[in-house]
Amino acid sequence: MTAPLLVFGWGNASRGDDALGPLFIERLRARLAPGELARIDFLDDYQLQVEHALDLVGRERVLFVDASLNCAAPFETTPVQAQRDRTFTTHAMSPAALLQVYVELQASAPPPCTLLAIRGERFELGEPPGAAALRNLDAALDWAQRWLR
């Protein structure tokens, strides 16, 4: 059965701070009580792809989580609107492009979606997440627990 909330983090666990998305999913799960977990589906992947549009179907709200080099520390949140941008036909879509796929597949508006961008610094293969990135992750998790209530 589809849970009303979806929390979807992406990134590569072996590429330094790119691990923030999957780590967010892992640590948020550990923080929540069983009653809260029952209302949430969790998903992680390397990057956004077209088929993820189908994972949004039937949700009340969606939280996207990704590491970012461009946002302010410790994190930024922004509502996501459907838009056909240049990532529409790439191996790594933007959240906005994914929502556009949803609109075209479902012929309806997507659920409200929020992007949580957590500040990262280094994305090298084989490196663990940095200390600053992990502090940013903790702050983002605190915010997410409030968002989920």
Next chain:
Amino acid sequence: MAFDLETAATPEGLRRVAIDPVSRVEGHGKVTILLDEANRVQQVRLHIVEFRGFEKFIEGRPYWEVPVMVQRLCGICPVSHHLAASKAMDRVLGAHPVTPSAEKIRRLMHYGQILQSHALHFFHLSSPDLLFGFDSEVQQRNIVGVIEKHPDIAKKGVMLRKFGQEVIRVTAGKRVHGTGSVPGGMNKHVSREDRDVLQRDIGQTIAWAQDAVAIARQLHESNAGLYDGFGSFRSNMLSLVRADGAMDLYDGVLRARDTAGQIVLDGASDQRYFELIEEEVRPWTYMKFPHLKSLGRELGWYRVGPLARVQNCDFIPTPRAEAQRQVFVAHGQGAPVHATLAYHWARMIEALHAAEVIEQLLADPDILSGDLMSTGQRVGEGVGIIEAPRGTLIHHYRVGDDDLVTMCNLIVSTTHNNQAMNEAVRSVAREYLDGQELTEGLLNRIEVAIRAYDPCLSCATHALGQMPLDVSLLDADGSVLDHVLKSHDGSLRRDLAAPVGLPA
């Protein structure tokens, strides 16, 4: 001796055009073109602009971790790395062959990966090129007809991709970071419940895959002059085939055909690939250039992937795809099809084959029960070769007595196609750029030629992330005439003072 248009005789007197990056491929690619004062093309190169060693990421790890860890090398074809590493470690442990159940579940996983990857490439990454990318009025009218006939093309692409991902999930354990395949076999069967769900949808999946082949074929036949000529050049072709010559994307022996389609290598054991293939380093790019040792560097380079596989095999062992292969071969009128855009047609024939194989395997009781693990006498070294969606993928490992990997060598599909992608770009440049000013349409044609190979530059070179489009024009003195930066949102900014990037 250099390849035609690879190195200009007097590059210091030429004008430089750089296209950076090549969008809609994975990783960083950059094309530089040197023009003389009459705007004639003198040099064309596809550069790879970043490199860090994959092998160092793997060496020193315990062998049992490797099939899982290699999935983190690339987010595009993790299943191919997962299975190639598993096959190599089977050999390391002497656990070859694996049990029938293990092999069939691995095959199911692999053909699920082929189906979802091919569907994504055709319906989403390449469809803008194929449906809208060429600017002739006649072509656009033909394309409008295709769209009107197939209004739900995008939805079919997503659903085919989703089905392939589900096949991966039920065999690998998860959609990503799967752990199903292990050295020596598999760690789980397919559940009856999961099998039943997939069987419910496989008929529709095959029907959609047949539609996809029809669309690809229609595109070719509706404008054969363009599709057969665009970015075309002659090359050898390399792939695995089954011992009896059938298409086999999971396992087999190495076969190569020459530019005329004659077999020049056949029945070669995958364990001896290093006696057959040599990788050449050239100073202007991080990506190596493999070639067949027996033919040498100038004659021995080859193409891999769908175009090679569909023509290297003697037949496809599933009926619908075999019928389509025969149509494809007949299109060549007795000669190999060398057209770059024929990759798309061949890719959809393979997608149909993958769907048919999945149907067969879902009906096989061995995926539900039976022994999953093999054992044997450990030999400490092994090679695993698999036909990944983009082409032949080679994993080679040595493991010490302490279970740690001491040597790792990977040759990924995009590396095999390095010379071919350069040739495709040169072919387009010869036809469309020589003597003309640079336009967006001309630049797009270069990208179309590269994208036909579905390259994973990230995988081939371990590049990461995205870069803005960077196009620079330099005169014969090296002065910047123009420099345009294109951001991710498509906005353009001119900045003559900004650095212009790599040397040509």
